[in-house]
Amino acid sequence: MHDNDREEELVASGRGKWSKAGVPHKGWHCVDIEDLGEPQVECGMCESQTIRYVHHMEHPSYPEILEVGCVCAGHMEGDIAAARTRDDSMKSRTGKRKRWLSRKWRISAKGYPWIRADGFRVTVYPRGAGWATTISSEERALLQHSRKNYQTEDQAKLAAFDQITRVLAREA
Numbered sequence: 163m164h165d166n167d168r169e170e171e172l173v174a175s176g177r178g179k180w181s182k183a184g185v186p187h188k189g190w191h192c193v194d195i196e197d198l199g200e201p202q203v204e205c206g207m208c209e210s211q212t213i214r215y216v217h218h219m220e221h222p223s224y225p226e227i228l229e230v231g232c233v234c235a236g237h238m239e240g241d242i243a244a245a246r247t248r249d250d251s252m253k254s255r256t257g258k259r260k261r262w263l264s265r266k267w268r269i270s271a272k273g274y275p276w277i278r279a280d281g282f283r284v285t286v287y288p289r290g291a292g293w294a295t296t297i298s299s300e301e302r303a304l305l306q307h308s309r310k311n312y313q314t315e316d317q318a319k320l321a322a323f324d325q326i327t328r329v330l331a332r333e334a
C-alpha cells in the first residue's frame with residue numbers, strides 16, 4: 163500500500179494524537195521541512211507511520227513543533243495539496259541534495275562558506291554553540307535566517323537546502 167494511503171487511514175481512524183485531548187486538529191502551519199534520507203522517525207501526529215520526508219508543524223496554542231508525514235501535515239494545515247507539493251519537491255530534489263555538500267562552496271570575506279543556487283544565495287556561519295544559515299533571493303525580495311542552530315556546518319548547509327525546497331514548493 164502506498165505510504166500516503168496508509169497515513170490517510172491512520173488519520174481517519176484517529177491514531178495517536180488525532181484522538182488525544184488538547185491537540186488541535188486544524189490551524190497548524192509548516193515551518194520547516196527535512197529529508198532524512200530514509201524512513202527513520204515516527205510521525206509525531208498519528209504516531210504510527212515511519213517517515214522520511216518530515217514536515218515540521220507549528221500551532222499557536224500547542225507548545226511544541228510536531229514532526230509529521232505528508233498526509234498528517236495536509237490535514238493539520240487544512241491544505242492537502244500544499245503538503246503534497248512540499249513532499250513532491252523534496253522527492254524531486256533528492257539527487258541534488260545528495261550532491262549539495264560536495265558542491266563548490268566559496269568563502270566569504272568574513273570567512274564563511276556560501277554558494278549561489280536556484281536563484282538563492284546561501285551562507286552558513288557559526289551562531290551560539292552551533293551553525294546557522296541565511297538564504298536570500300533578490301528577485302523574491304527574500305531574506306531568511308534559520309530559526310535553529312545546527313550542530314555542524316554540514317547540517318546547516320542541508321537545512322538551507324531544505325529551506326530553499328520549501329520556498330520553491332510554495333511557489334509551485
Ligand SMILES: [Zn+2]
Pocket residue numbers: 169172205206207208209210211230231233234
Ligand atoms: Zn502521520
